[in-house]
Every structure is written in C-alpha cells, then in structure tokens.
Amino acid sequence: MTGNEVVAWAAIAARADIMYGYPITPQNEVMHYWTRLAPKFGKEFLQTEDELAAGFTTIGGVLAGKKAFTATAGPGNILMQEPASMAEMMRLPVVVVIMQRGGPSTATVIYSQQEVILTTFGGNGEGFRIVYSTSGLQELYDYTIKAFNTAWRYRFPVFVLADGYQAKMREPLTIYDPLARGMELVPPEQYVGRPGMPGVDRPPGHYRNTYNTEEELYEILQGHVQEYERVAPEIMEHESLETEDADLLIIAHGVVGRAAKQAVEQLREEGLKVGCFRPVTLRPLSAGALRDAVSRAKRILVVESAYGQLGKLVRDALCGLVVEMFSLYKPGVGVTPEEVVIRSKELIA
Amino acid sequence: METKPHKFCPGCGHGIALRALGQAIDELGIQDRTVFGCDIGCSLLAWDFFNVDTVQTHHGRTTPVMTGIKRANPDLICIAYMGDGGGYAIGSQHLVNAAGRNEKITVILANNTQYAMTGGQMAPTTLPGQKTETTPYGRDVEWTGLPAQGPEMVAAIAPEGAYVARGTVSKVRQLQKMYVRALLNQIEGRGFSFVETLATCPTNWRTNAEKTWAFLEKQMPEYFRVGELKVPVTTEETLKSADSRRRPEVLRKASRRGEEE
Numbered sequence: 247m248t249g250n251e252v253v254a255w256a257a258i259a260a261r262a263d264i265m266y267g268y269p270i271t272p273q274n275e276v277m278h279y280w281t282r283l284a285p286k287f288g289k290e291f292l293q294t295e296d297e298l299a300a301g302f303t304t305i306g307g308v309l310a311g312k313k314a315f316t317a318t319a320g321p322g323n324i325l326m327q328e329p330a331s332m333a334e335m336m337r338l339p340v341v342v343v344i345m346q347r348g349g350p351s352t353a354t355v356i357y358s359q360q361e362v363i364l365t366t367f368g369g370n371g372e373g374f375r376i377v378y379s380t381s382g383l384q385e386l387y388d389y390t391i392k393a394f395n396t397a398w399r400y401r402f403p404v405f406v407l408a409d410g411y412q413a414k415m416r417e418p419l420t421i422y423d424p425l426a427r428g429m430e431l432v433p434p435e436q437y438v439g440r441p442g443m444p445g446v447d448r449p450p451g452h453y454r455n456t457y458n459t460e461e462e463l464y465e466i467l468q469g470h471v472q473e474y475e476r477v478a479p480e481i482m483e484h485e486s487l488e489t490e491d492a493d494l495l496i497i498a499h500g501v502v503g504r505a506a507k508q509a510v511e512q513l514r515e516e517g518l519k520v521g522c523f524r525p526v527t528l529r530p531l532s533a534g535a536l537r538d539a540v541s542r543a544k545r546i547l548v549v550e551s552a553y554g555q556l557g558k559l560v561r562d563a564l565c566g567l568v569v570e571m572f573s574l575y576k577p578g579v580g581v582t583p584e585e586v587v588i589r590s591k592e593l594i595a
Numbered sequence: 596m597e598t599k600p601h602k603f604c605p606g607c608g609h610g611i612a613l614r615a616l617g618q619a620i621d622e623l624g625i626q627d628r629t630v631f632g633c634d635i636g637c638s639l640l641a642w643d644f645f646n647v648d649t650v651q652t653h654h655g656r657t658t659p660v661m662t663g664i665k666r667a668n669p670d671l672i673c674i675a676y677m678g679d680g681g682g683y684a685i686g687s688q689h690l691v692n693a694a695g696r697n698e699k700i701t702v703i704l705a706n707n708t709q710y711a712m713t714g715g716q717m718a719p720t721t722l723p724g725q726k727t728e729t730t731p732y733g734r735d736v737e738w739t740g741l742p743a744q745g746p747e748m749v750a751a752i753a754p755e756g757a758y759v760a761r762g763t764v765s766k767v768r769q770l771q772k773m774y775v776r777a778l779l780n781q782i783e784g785r786g787f788s789f790v791e792t793l794a795t796c797p798t799n800w801r802t803n804a805e806k807t808w809a810f811l812e813k814q815m816p817e818y819f820r821v822g823e824l825k826v827p828v829t830t831e832e833t834l835k836s837a838d839s840r841r842r843p844e845v846l847r848k849a850s851r852r853g854e855e856e
Contacts, residue, residue: 264667266666290666290667292663294692295689295691295692298659298689302656302660303659303662303663303666304663305660306659306661306664306665306667307663307664307667309650309663310663310664310671311667312667328653329653329656437650438650438671439648439668442627443626444627444648445597450645450646451648452643452649453651454639454643454650454651456642
C-alpha cells in the first residue's frame with residue numbers, strides 16, 4: 247500500500263464524510279483511492295476547479311457539520327493558505343493533507359521538506375494551526391485519524407504534513423478501526439442548518455472573519471492566543487532517541503527523522519554519543535522538550551530536505567540557550583543515514 | 596423574516612436587493628433551511644442582516660463555500676451573495692465552474708459597475724467611458740476590454756436545468772420574482788441559478804438621486820439587458836401547474852406575479 251492510499255483508508259477509518267480535491271502531484275492518489283472507496287462507505291467527493299475552491303469547499307463541508315478534508319502539495323499548498331487563514335480566523339476544523347514536493351515554484355513533483363514554513367505559518371496571521379509531520383506509512387495512518395480528532399476537539403485547522411516519498415512509497419503497516427480499538431472519534435457539529443427556526447427556536451448562526459476596529463480584532467485574537475497556548479501542551483508531540491547523554495543532538499523531522507534515527511543507531515554502535523530529537527508536531531513545536539534535550543547536548547545538527555526551514559523553527563525555540571548549531575541542509579533531495587553519519591563524525595572529530 | 600437595519604450608504608442598491616431576497620425567502624417558506632453567504636466588498640455588510648444562518652467569506656470565495664455546504668448537506672438552500680468584482684474578477688473561476696457543474700446553489704450578484712467598498716475602482720462591469728478611480732479619464736475599451744456580460748456567459752456555459760436572469764433594483768417586483776424562480780430552481784434540484792442584479796452606488800458614482808436613477812434605468816440597461824436568459828422548461832411547468840407541487844400557494848402566488856409583469 248502506498249502512502250496516498252493509506253491516507254484515503256485512514257480518512258474512511260476516521261469517519262470522514264467528504265473530500266474536496268484538485269489534482270496535483272504527488273497527492274493525486276489520495277483522491278484516486280478516496281473516489282473508489284467513497285461510494286462503498288456512503289461518502290462524497292467533489293473535484294473542484296483549483297485549490298482555492300478545494301479549500302473553501304472543505305470549509306463549506308465543515309460548516310455543514312461534516313468531517314471534511316482535502317489534500318494538496320507545493321503550489322497547491324500556496325493557494326490552500328487562503329482558505330486556511332479563513333479557517334484559522336473562524337476556528338474551523340478543516341483537515342488538510344500535504345504531500346510536499348520540490349520548490350520554489352513548480353520545481354519537482356517528487357519530494358522535499360520545503361513547505362514547513364508555509365504550512366506552519368502560512369497566511370496573513372499567527373499560525374494558529376496544528377501541523378503533524380509524519381515519518382512513514384503507519385504514522386500517516388495514525389495521524390490522519392488523529393488529525394480529525396484534534397481538529398474537531400480544538401477547532402483549529404489541522405495539517406498532516408508528509409512528502410512525495412511517503413506518498414508514493416510502500417511499506418507494511420497495520421490498518422485498524424479506531425472504534426474497535428476503543429479510540430474516541432470526536433463527533434462533528436453543525437455550524438449552519440441546525441434544527442429549528444432561526445430567531446425563534448435558536449439564534450441564527452452569523453459567522454464572519456472581518457472586524458471593524460483594531461480593538462475588536464485584538465480582542466478576538468487574544469482569545470485565539472489564549473486558547474492556542476492553553477491547548478498546545480496537550481497537542482505537542484515529539485520522539486527522542488538517545489538524548490540523555492548525547493554530546494551531539496541531531497534534529498530532524500518527517501521522513502528525514504528516520505535517516506537521523508538510523509544514523510544515531512550506527513553511531514552509538516561505534517561508541518559515539520549522538521542522539522536524535524524528532525518533533526512530530528511542527529506547530530505547536532515541543533519547545534520545552536527540545537530545550538531540555540539541547541541544553542544537555544550543547545551541540546546540535548539540524549538535518550532537513552530544505553535550506554533551514556526546520557532550522558528556523560528550532561532557532562526560535564532555542565532562543566537564549568548557548569549552543570553550537572550545525573546543519574545538513576539538502577533542499578529538495580532526500581537525506582541518507584550515511585550522509586548524517588559522515589556529517590556527525592565531522593562534527594565530533 | 597426579521598432583519599436588522601441595513602448598514603449600506605444612502606441610496607445603495609444592496610438594501611433593495613436584500614429586501615427582495617428576504618421576501619423571496621419568506622414567500623418560499625425556506626428561512627429555516629437557508630444559508631446565506633456573503634462575499635468581501637459591500638456585500639459583507641449583510642453578514643448579520645437576516646435572521647438566517649449566514650457565513651461571510653473571502654473575496655470571490657462565497658461560491659465555493661456555498662458549494663461545499665450544499666454538497667455536504669443538500670437539504671440546505673445555499674445563496675451566494677456577491678458583487679461584480681467578486682463574481683466576475685477574483686472569483687470568476689468559481690462562478691464559471693459552479694455554473695458548468697450545474698451546482699444546486701443560487702448566486703446573486705450585485706452589479707454596480709465598480710468596486711465600491713475599496714473606493715470606486717474599475718470593475719469588469721465598468722461601462723465604456725465611465726470614470727472610476729483607476730480609469731480617471733474614462734474606461735478605454737482598447738486597453739481594458741468591454742464590460743463583462745455575466746448572465747450571458749453563465750447562460751452559455753450552464754447545462755440544462757440552470758436558471759439565469761438579470762434584474763434591476765429599479766424593478767423590484769420583477770427582481771423578487773427572479774429570486775423566487777432562482778431559489779425554486781435550487782429547491783427543485785434542477786441546477787445552478789444565477790441572478791445578476793443591477794444596483795446603485797451614488798457614493799462612488801458621485802451622483803445625486805436623479806442622476807443615480809438615470810444611470811441605473813437608462814445607461815446600465817443599454818449595456819446590461821434586463822430579463823430572463825435561461826429558464827428550465829420544468830420551472831415554467833412548476834409555476835403553471837401548482838397542484839402537484841410542494842407549496843402550491845406559494846407557487847400560485849409566484850405564478851400570478853409572473854403573469855402580472
């Protein structure tokens with residue numbers, strides 16, 4: 247099974263109701279599998295005219311009280327930021343799956359980690375969204391299900407950030423029904439079309455994203471800030487490997503995190519004290535856990551298939567700590583464990 | 596249906612158009628399942644106007660938001676309300692494709708020949724020679740093209756079952772009839788419905804009452820012909836043979852209005 251197929255199955259397992267989508271490589275097969283599965287499970291699909299429409303129709307689906315999602319990549323992710331900013335302002339639980347491709351511009355249809363800043367802080371706002379960076383197909387399945395729960399529980403837009411490698415690669419995973427495992431599935435709620443006559447049986451739902459004065463907006467945003475800060479600790483996730491006594495801490499996310507972990511295992515076998523910290527949520531970032539790990543190591547190596555996008559997030563989280571920061575930035579291409587081993591040994595030597 | 600006082604400028608066409616729309620909603624008895632979407636531009640001022648569920652969206656994006664709601668819950672009656680900039684410029688791809696797919700939504704577009712909220716710039720609908728903030732010497736069609744013929748375009752691309760008309764706030768009863776027919780088309784699930792509505796903007800036209808009305812009644816219809824461009828055969832039948840339909844009284848009423856015009 248490929249990653250794109252996994253996403254479609256996970257959306258079914260999460261009881262998603264409707265997908266809105268527009269073709270762009272490398273996420274196309276999410277739609278291909280969804281359109282094959284959807285009729286069998288009583289689900290809906292709409293192919294829209296572009297990613298703007300895909301995002302805004304997804305918002306419509308959410309307003310109607312359905313678990314709605316879309317998937318895109320690269321230039322499509324750029325267009326997706328407009329609906330994402332509306333979802334952010336109106337606290338709408340849209341779910342967007344991103345399969346990163348090379349950038350900037352059309353670049354490649356294959357792979358990169360260059361949509362980190364766009365996905366975490368895109369739009370004309372403060373980045374009040376949740377971004378899960380998956381590292382393989384099992385996580386793609388788990389976190390796609392989780393994305394719907396997180397979105398509907400906290401009412402912030404949620405992104406599952408993967409990449410073209412994960413979209414197209416095959417590896418074994420366990421597909422399961424979350425309800426059969428006793429997992430909770432957070433139910434959706436209607437924003438519009440609730441029962442009863444508006445103004446008589448219930449107040450009309452009046453939803454807006456525009457405000458008249460600076461103070462009015464400030465008050466709304468203060469609410470968003472407080473709510474985001476309050477729920478962030480419940481949402482933050484990371485993975486760490488051999489960080490306790492590491493002299494050098496490798497920081498990587500997504501599929502590159504796997505290369506970093508393999509490199510750490512190999513370096514440990516050679517007796518070198520290297521650890522790995524892999525943020526799962528890039529937004530909100532587990533800054534506290536990262537600072538703890540870094541303050542023990544003193545030297546860090548940021549590895550990513552981009553030119554310092556994770557690096558930016560890490561620097562921001564570590565502000566105030568004294569630490570030597572090194573990088574292995576390979577924008578738009580994959581990173582092998584061997585490359586990480588070589589770079590680590592250079593730094594340790 | 597109750598409304599709040601409107602927030603538009605004195606002499607603005609939106610108030611008249613919205614009143615006709617509200618009365619159409621009442622006439623059809625669909626207040627409890629109507630979702631009203633308004634765009635960016637002056638139309639956004641209607642975000643809390645009606646006692647119906649309302650969503651204010653982004654510039655040009657009301658069509659896809661209403662499409663998304665309708666696709667997720669086809670029982671709702673979804674109305675996308677926008678200006679000429681939202682429908683014919685920044686959101687034209689959504690209008691074209693929603694019409695092409697025959698989405699079961701109703702788009703109501705107020706055409707006042709310019710971008711009003713932003714201070715009176717040229718719109719796709721600005722008349723040849725008309726002065727705006729971005730055409731201070733008058734619209735030169737050699738450089739900026741001819742005014743958009745929205746309903747003509749929609750009528751040309753929408754499949755059978757679509758309802759397309761152009762009304763004007765100077766003929767309110769006819770306008771309301773068009774809104775009823777457009778909404779009926781959606782209620783009956785036939786297809787896309789679209790009503791461009793010629794509207795006034797004395798603030799940006801910089802016209803007094805007399806000149807405002809003259810521009811609306813004389814100059815605009817010379818370029819924008821008022822009338823129905825596409826009416827599904829079945830809609831005519833529905834309006835004529837009310838007996839077998841869901842809301843016979845309403846439909847008889849709508850039918851009588853039609854004959855009066």
